């Protein structure tokens with residue numbers, strides 16, 4: 446007799462997403478480059494995968510802080526001081542480093558308080574359903590990050606109504622709010638920057654609508670944290686001039702190169718989030734060594750070193766973008782250090798990724814369903830601790846790869 450768990454696994458394999466992934470792996474066994482294992486990191490941005498040393502252009506440690514001596518020292522010192530973990534849910538007790546990390550984050554961000562979660566996903570899954578009840582509604586951008594949409598699913602299961610509005614479209618946002626009336630409060634949930642395209646939401650328009658419609662802005666600025674705005678505070682203060690009527694979510698795992706996510710808010714709202722976020726109450730916290738690293742990373746963002754790191758990053762992003770455009774390639778994005786080169790066809794997108802890998806450069810080939818069908822892109826993540834030679838090398842390799850691809854396509858067409 447087969448066990449139910451075996452029959453469950455067989456059933457799962459027959460469902461849409463699993464079949465799609467298996468088909469994908471069978472179709473592109475040599476080029477899909479997913480589920481890779483990194484055997485070594487360094488020096489600098491080099492990594493070793495499958496015995497091959499390549500330059501990593503798939504890393505979201507945008508400022509290169511993952512290798513900053515001060516962060517490494519902070520973690521080493523902290524682990525000796527606190528040990529490896531906090532030991533309980535924060536509802537019972539937090540290490541002092543947690544409170545200090547939240548305080549320095551608030552000083553840097555310019556909010557009264559922040560609350561740290563173990564990831565942005567857990568912030569969204571915990572806070573969004575915690576903020577609304579049956580009398581409230583949530584409206585969200587159609588391209589809002591998956592974790593926002595998952596948080597909304599939990600809220601819906603608890604009886605909150607929701608509607609999606611067209612990407613970055615204030616008129617549609619207003620239409621959806623009208624259609625949902627009557628309600629008590631509305632939550633408008635958007636990304637602070639859309640990482641696949643690099644575009645930003647029209648926050649001023651959204652705020653004007655929010656104020657007219659009893660709504661609060663919930664902005665997941667994960668990709669803006671550390672790299673956009675003054676001292677890397679992200680997109681919100683820059684766009685709105687204040688944090689009034691907003692809840693701002695930031696990432697501690699990308700630009701910060703540590704671990705976690707946070708919500709910036711008033712002190713009284715922080716209290717509400719602590720009481721109402723299930724992921725905070727029932728889950729474990731960020732381990733102490735990472736909290737000390739967060740404190741150090743924030744000090745770096747506030748220091749005179751930050752503009753230097755940011756300037757180097759900008760030089761690299763500008764050079765890569767210009768170089769790609771000079772080759773006739775279509776580059777999407779611009780706001781963040783993610784340079785997405787449009788390829789289109791799925792097989793071609795994977796092929797470009799594989800040819801670059803063979804040439805010594807790891808980039809991410811992103812295809813459907815992460816982007817629209819036939820909308821494949823090569824996603825290049827630039828870090829401040831890349832070198833000019835690595836940027837030039839990638840551009841040369843990209844030029845050769847596109848020539849090879851073109852020759853293959855014309856042979857296929859002939």
Ligand SMILES: Cc1ncc(COP(=O)(O)O)c(C=O)c1O
Nearest residue numbers: 564565566590592636665667698
């Ligand atoms: C907008 C946004 N929110 C949330 C996440 C997930 O963050 P985490 O890895 O901290 O859960 C990402 C990751 O790319 C993101 O871009």
